[in-house]
Amino acid sequence: EDSYTKQCVIDDIPAKLDILDTAGQEEFSAMREQYMRSGEGFLLIFSVADHASFEELFKFHKQILRVKD
Numbered sequence: 001e002d003s004y005t006k007q008c009v010i011d012d013i014p015a016k017l018d019i020l021d022t023a024g025q026e027e028f029s030a031m032r033e034q035y036m037r038s039g040e041g042f043l044l045i046f047s048v049a050d051h052a053s054f055e056e057l058f059k060f061h062k063q064i065l066r067v068k069d
Contacts, residue, residue, distance in 0.1 A: 001031075036067040 004019040020035055036042075044060055046053040 033063070033067050036064050 001023075002021040004017075004021070006017040006019065008015055008017060022032060042064055044057045046057055
C-alpha cells in the first residue's frame, strides 16, 4: 500500500487530500473498510489492459455503499 497527502485549494477553501493506494490488494481488505468509513470521496481506477480489474470496480463500489450505509 502507498499513501500520499496533498494540500490544495478547492473553491477557495483549503483542503487536505489523504490518498491510499492499495492497488486492490486483498490483505488490506479489513483496513480498506476502515478507510471507507471515514472517507468522503473515492476514486475507483482500473487497467484498460485488464478486464478483470474493471470487474473488481463493482465489488469495491458495493463495498463502499455497504460501509457508508
